[in-house]
Amino acid sequence: MTPSPKISLQAVEKHFSSSHGEDVIALAPVSLDIAPGEFVCLVGPSGCGKTTLVNLMAGFEKPSAGTVTIDGRPVRGTDPDHIMIFQDYGLYPWRTVLGNVLFALEAKGLKGKAAAERATDYIDLVGLTKFITSFPHQLSGGMKQRVAIARALAVEPSVLFLDEPFGALDAFTRMYLQDELLRLWQEKRPTVVFVTHDLDEAVYLSGRVVLMAPAPGRVQRVIDIPLHWPRDRLGDSLGRYRRELFKEFHLVHQQAAVEAEYVI
Amino acid sequence: MKLFKHHNNVLPGFGPTLGFTLFYLSLIVLIPLSALVFKAAGLTWSEFVSTVTAPRVLASFRITFGAAVIAALINSIFGVLVAWVLVRYRFPGRRIVDALVDLPFALPTAVAGITLATIYSPNGWVGRYLEPLGIKVAFTPLGIVLAMTFIGLPFVVRTVQPVVEEIDSELEEAAVCLGANRWQTLRRVIFPMLLPSILTGFALSFARAVGEYGSIIFIAGNMPMVSEITPLLIITKLEQFDYQGATAIACVMLLASFLMLLVINLLQKWSRRFAE
Secondary structure, eight states: OOOOOSEEEEEEEEEEEOTTSOEEEEEEEEEEEEOTTOEEEEEOSTTSSHHHHHHHHHTSSOOSEEEEEETTEEOOSOBTTEEEEOTTOOOOTTSOHHHHHHHHHHHHTOOHHHHHHHHHHHHHHTTOGGGTTOOGGGSOHHHHHHHHHHHHHHTOOSEEEEESTTTTSOHHHHHHHHHHHHHHHHHHOOEEEEEESOHHHHHHHOSEEEEEETTTTEEEEEEEOOOOSSOOTTOHHHHHHHHHHHHHHHHHHHHHHHHHHHHO | OOSOOOOOOSSSOHHHHHHHHHHHHIIIIIHHHHHHHHHHTTSOHHHHHHHHTSHHHHHHHHHHHHHHHHHHHHHHHHHHHHHHHHHHOOOTTHHHHHHHTTHHHHSOHHHHHHHHHHHHSTTSTTHHHHGGGTOOOTTSHHHHHHHHHHHHHHHHHHHHHHHHHHOOHHHHHHHHHTTOOHHHHIIIIIHHHHHHHHHHHHHHHHHHHHHOOHHHHHHHOOOTTTSOOHHHHHHHHHHTTOHHHHHHHHHHHHHHHHHHHHHHHHHHHHHTTTOO
16 A cells, blocks of 8 residues: 655646747646655756746745645645755845744744754754854855754754755765755655756665656656665665666757757 | 055055045045034134024924934835835836936925925815814924925935845745745845845935925924924024024034934944845
8 A cells, every 4th residue: 555645746737928928838747746754856957847846846836737735735835844945045144043043933933942942953953053153154055054954944844845955065065965964854754855957966865866858847757766875875776776867867968959959 | 564455456556546535535525524613613612502502503403303313214114115116016107106216306405395385285285184184284393304204215215125126035935935924024034134225225314304405494484493494594594694603503413413324324334244
């Protein structure tokens, strides 16, 4: 028996009208079920609709057709149980690390000592206890993203959306934060939908990779990666899935190139 | 030890440019202002004190600075609202409204004063409806606040508008996503971002209101002790050939304005303390 999905997309489409009044398909019908506690990566070249898809799930946008349900309820807008983490961190520069994490709890109506204790716990969890009174501009990019993660987790959401969260970081910080994110995910077990354009990142992190293709944005292939965490970045088993994904991506890339020429 | 820190930049020569800046500021600002102080210095200390603490002078200070603060506060609230609407909403005639905001800059102040006095006088277009409610605007201190609000509005709108345009939408989205309601987002996210520009707008609007003369004298009624502003009192003194009295009052006004602007500048610096 399969458990009921956490997130369910049923023939979800998104259209925009361009400045010339033409109908542009940002996302062709997508159907996808995501199980509770799963770690899914949406990966693909720019224009493949991966950000659109995650925005639809997080409630920032409404689908043109089809339905998005989380826990069996249709998504009608943002919900503090489903938190989005952005590439540019979204931290408040006039608040300290503690103040930023407290903001999320204040929004939830939690105040006083209980809020302070919970905020401190989560800052500790991401290893920033020493910087609790620092302001965002005093922190490095990787530390800022850890604050954003702590702020999101402090609300104890059941779903975490991440839109290219490590895109602005250098390779070393990126690898470190990938491991941090996996550690936090295994500890708290939220459902994670992670958007990236980095195939290696997708293979290393997720239990399932959703490869998307552009023009129009669509799902090209879904690849299961049934390996245990922590994974060996250089291991043979990971390499097998990596090769499979790269081969498939190569096809997408060729198609995109041919279609681009055709449009010109 | 080096006295001045300077960086390489496109303007040639730190020495000549600093020299020119100081010379220019002296010529345009400092020399006229110091002439004012020198003229006032012709008075002895006790003469100076008795001139500037005369009941009529004190009343004019109260009305000028009081009305200017009220007008700047009103402008800070409604100016932010206007700036917000102009940036965030698209509606027919938006460009026209945008252009209207600058009119108080361009209109001769006397024209503004006469227009306001006509409209708000007891039998004017607006005044006739306020009269039965017991609200008198023209020829009262309320009229002074009205005129000062009119001329100060563009300062707040034009300082806040670009900042609203530049607000990082991710910060708003993050707040909404974390479950903050509209009021929390406004108070905890939008307001802190706008505060420095609101303070700048307040300072400019206040400074303009304190120095305003043309539009106010037509609507104020100019009753000594009640609705007589300091700039008018200075003109009155000049017409009586009491130059030293006039400059003494002007000196106090200058000092008070300078102190208030300094305080607002410090507040603004404090509100920007976390900027990168």
